[in-house]
Amino acid sequence: MKYAPAALAVLTFTAAACAQDTTNVFADGPNGEKVHSPSGFVCPAVIGHFERDAVGERDPQAGSDFCAYSGRDGVYGTITLAPLPRSYDPKAMLASEFVVQEGVGGRMVDEATLTLGPKTSPLPVYTRTYETAKLESMHYKTVFTIAAIGSWAVEATVEYADPRDIDLKTDFVSAVYAGALAKIAAQPH
DSSP states (O other), X not given: OOSOHHHXXXXXXXHHHHHTTTOSSEEEOGGGOEEETTTOOEEOSEETTEEEEXXXXXXXXXXXXXXXXXXXXXXXXXXXXXXXXXXXXXXXXHHHHHHHHHHTTOEEEEEEEEEESOTTSOEEEEEEEEXXXXXXXXXXXXEEEEEEETXXXXXXXXXEEETTTHHHHXXXXXXXXXXXHHHTTTSOO
């Protein structure tokens, strides 16, 4: 089997996302960037080894939007931006994602809060990782991360193979939150 079942689900999601690529919440920026007008977040054309595939509305009722990326060998990353609810609970915001993962046989293998950003004002980032398949020496995983930045919840999700893609996953997540801290946190609230 060449691809993990979760990667197939992302391909389906990405294909549906491409059909929604007509949203006007993203403005064109320099060097192929897409600027999320409501938050100021910039979805670059490339993040490390990931190329942006699509941008669009994720859930119009919740006001959430996304940028989808693909990397080499079936590695996928998605950034979701949603208005921060009055009462921020990272687990509750990701609950529907967890239900989907568990519904397709994903098994939670890690849950933690990372600290990213500058030491003077560290950013707590909630993470939960699911293993979706295991083939030979590869463990196919999906990591969900979320943090509150300004008036936005910023979610980064990566589907990857462990141990092969650990560096790609780490680089993508770090770049997303560095970009969010630089752009969203700088916006007036």
